[in-house]
Amino acid sequence: MFSRVLVIDGDHADLVTTSKMLTAIHQVEICAETTNFTLAVSQVNRCNPDFVFCAVGANLDAECATIAKIREQHPTMRIVCIGDRSDSQSILKCFRSGADEFLMKPLQEDELRQVFQRLQIRIPAPVVEEEKAAPSGKVLAVWGSRGGCGATTIACNLAFDLAYRGPTILADFHEHQGDLALFFDLKPNFSLQDIWGNGDRIDEALVESVTLTTDHGLKLLLQPPERHPGQIHPEELVVLMRVLQTKYSYVVVDIGHDEEMAKLFLPFLHQIYLVVNQNLPSLYLASQKIRELKTLGFATDNVQVLVNAYSKRGAVTRQHIHKALGTGNLILIREDSRAVVSAINRGIPLRVLSRRGKAARDIAQLAGQIAGPLPKNNRPLLKRSLLPRLLVSHDACVEATQ
DSSP states (O other), X not given: OOEEEEEEXXXXXHHXXXXXXXXXXTTEEEEXXXXXXXXXXXXXXXXXXXXXXXXXXXXXXXXXHHHHHHHHHOTTOXXXXXXXXXXXXXXXXXXXXXXXXXXXXXXOHHHHHHXXXXXXXXXXXXXXXXXXXXXXXXXXXXXXXXXXXXXXXXXXXXXXXXXXXXXXXXXXXXXTTOOGGGGXXXXXXXXXXXXXXXXXXXXXXXXXXXXXXXXXXXXXXXXXXXXXXXXXXXXXXXXXXXXXXXXXXXXXXXXTTOHHHHHHHGGGOSEEEEEEOSSHHHHHHHXXXXXXXXXXXXXXXXXXXXXXXXXXXXXXXXXXXXXXXXXSSOEEEEOOHHHHHHHHHHTOOHHHHOTTOXXXXXXXXXXXXXXXXXXXXXXXXXXXXXXHHHHHHHHHHHHHHO
């Protein structure tokens, strides 16, 4: 089956080049070409192509306005932007306008083939409004009793293990810290900052455009590493969580140790994992948090206390924790500091470093309790060397001193 393509490019030479590359691909037919953006929408309406390839960069505002008009009039049409500007703001603006893909010039034949394959699979089927699936994903919050208790470590590794059992996304709502990307050795170009302020424009396409994917298939929504986080409006959070719960089976949120952030999430949460350590300050702050949850009417049956870096020899015993917090069963993540630190330094999950590690096995057991056993044919990848990461860090340090 042929895919009919319309090409829009203000530069005639680039237009010819793009059309030649497209026609070289099997089962692609150029149904129309134009260098005039003012005529683009009418051309699309007349030809009704399967794909629109639109060059951007000369006048981004006008070009994105054209994309938005095409998307408004043709919700299922597949729109691919092509350009030579690699800055994140320009690319994000294209996605917000309605683009499905963004390709850099000069175009590569392999990339073009991959785009056609992906987008042909993603042809949306007509959906009756009443038949839309209700959001069903479970929202699991990891909440630290205090800073430094290991909540982010737990969130990252729990989400990693859940991702092997079903579609999972990890969202970093530990504001002003923004270090979750380090746990996966990532340098994000997009973040939650790019979602806030969009109001009713927040949808699956926008969220997907700022979502990162790790080497192991886990999806991430991260905090901006070098900027102050934007203000979270409750009505926008409702829309975002609806998108995430519709698309993913498990939504893991790292909310740090802040009580106000926890209050924002209470309406969405299925389970809270309250992370404590075997020391009195941690238990004191955890007891305050549990008391606050009871005051707010949150079912304490949905709060599980997770003891991180647990040691049988700890001065604060399990009995002490039970008595201090008035909880039932405790989730114990055994002390395994050497493996934990090594995994963080490498930017890999614990299960990739070693499946036999104590902490890795305990977190995997928790994931199994939530989502069932790990499929035998779905195992984590082997560990990576620390050397490349150290070399990158060394190069960055040298560059900073020059």
